[in-house]
């Protein structure tokens with residue numbers, strides 16, 4: 023049995039170093055010493071997650087507790103896991119008091135560092151997802167299996183703790199038992215940005231050039247009449263999207279897994295704003311707004327898994343089963359035709375195009391270079407770290423956002439700029455209502471948040487800046503929209519921000535001369 027303090031110590035070691043190697047070995051050392059039953063909860067704790075999902079304790083409950091810490095560690099990983107399960111199970115009358123009692127008992131047995139870790143874990147503050155890549159490597163090291171095997175099992179299972187448990191219990195053989203299962207969502211394949219269309223086409227050889235629709239990712243699983251629909255973060259939304267369920271049920275096949283984008287269109291066939299599509303994924307959605315699916319991949323058909331088939335073949339299957347629901351695309355176009363498709367996509371109100379190598383397999387969950395996205399403007403998905411109280415017309419509202427990029431080596435988000443540009447009155451009101459629910463602490467000007475909200479930012483470029491910890495700052499950043507379909511683990515990394523700096527915007531005025539400080543109410547205190 024391993025003590026919970028070992029998890030807390032490993033987590034502190036990971037936080038204390040910027041070296042990816044040091045992080046990996048701290049986690050691998052911990053994992054290697056665990057009993058089989060401890061791997062799942064310990065992996066979840068390290069990733070800042072609760073093994074069974076949220077436990078229903080809010081910041082107000084947590085911060086009201088003031089329990090003297092235990093002098094010596096005694097809690098085991100299993101005991102903490104069981105206590106959190108019990109916490110989640112509490113319901114009915116008097117549940118508030120019972121929760122407080124249980125928490126006080128747990129914290130009373132924890133040392134001061136364990137208490138701090140538990141409070142941050144339960145409050146969701148440790149959940150930043152950035153450690154995913156490092157954790158996968160650590161699991162591979164601890165289980166002495168190739169990292170690729172762990173990654174593939176993770177893509178198929180969608181769950182890090184289950185993947186870690188399998189790797190440590192049964193090594194490569196156990197990992198190989200994860201298969202695509204119709205009805206269980208897998209982690210979606212992602213794209214990396216390309217600077218220009220020509221660059222992407224030149225790099226990938228024969229390609230499919232497809233509209234990049236500005237909707238929301240969907241993954242649809244059908245087995246007979248049983249249909250399930252999932253989001254990009256593998257959340258099930260089947261009940262909110264009956265029209266998609268019906269449509270997929272009508273396809274001429276027995277079982278299928280489809281990958282695609284969905285969006286709502288207006289009467290003239292132009293895309294509705296992204297927020298309207300996303301609002302359909304909520305619990306009480308506006309049913310009047312019909313969603314249309316645009317499929318771009320077929321991962322399974324009638325008993326056959328297609329993940330390892332080249333895209334060319336997967337598209338043939340898609341064409342056979344759902345020709346009328348395919349995303350607009352051209353196969354193996356010459357450069358002029360590719361450029362024409364890009365222009366058509368923009369004219370039709372879409373974001374840009376995706377360029378995909380026709381001979382590539384479906385490598386989910388990893389930002390590969392076989393899918394490239396080409397867009398005319400720079401956008402980054404960043405994590406909201408804090409917000410400052412507004413002035414003048416905006417006083418009383420949480421306004422100027424502090425924005426962070428993901429640390430690819432698993433550290434906390436790295437601040438790269440601030441902006442209040444682009445915030446509508448509606449968004450200001452929303453921020454002011456929502457942010458305090460995610461507050462970690464505040465001072466007179468600023469409310470600091472659990473780093474979990476992702477916001478899409480448009481910018482003119484990125485410049486070197488000694489004032490910011492990553493050495494780079496956004497130029498002329500403005501808020502495009504919030505991205506409720508993304509979590510902090512899928513935010514852009516500091517490397518993506520630096521890549522914008524290297525690439526520039528391609529526009530003549532992008533000389534890096536104009537600072538953004540005064541323009542954006544940036545006070546110079548990053």
Ligand SMILES: Nc1ncnc2c1ncn2[C@@H]1O[C@H](COP(=O)(O)OP(=O)(O)OP(=O)(O)O)[C@@H](O)[C@H]1O
Pocket residue numbers: 211212213214232233234235236237238239254282283318349376395403
């Ligand atoms: N034809 C297409 N093929 C693949 N993905 C598409 C396509 N059209 C739209 N998309 C969307 O683009 C996303 C892929 O781009 P990326 O991997 O960069 O994710 P993203 O960060 O959500 O993209 P962005 O922030 O640029 O919208 C997919 O998750 C999907 O939602």
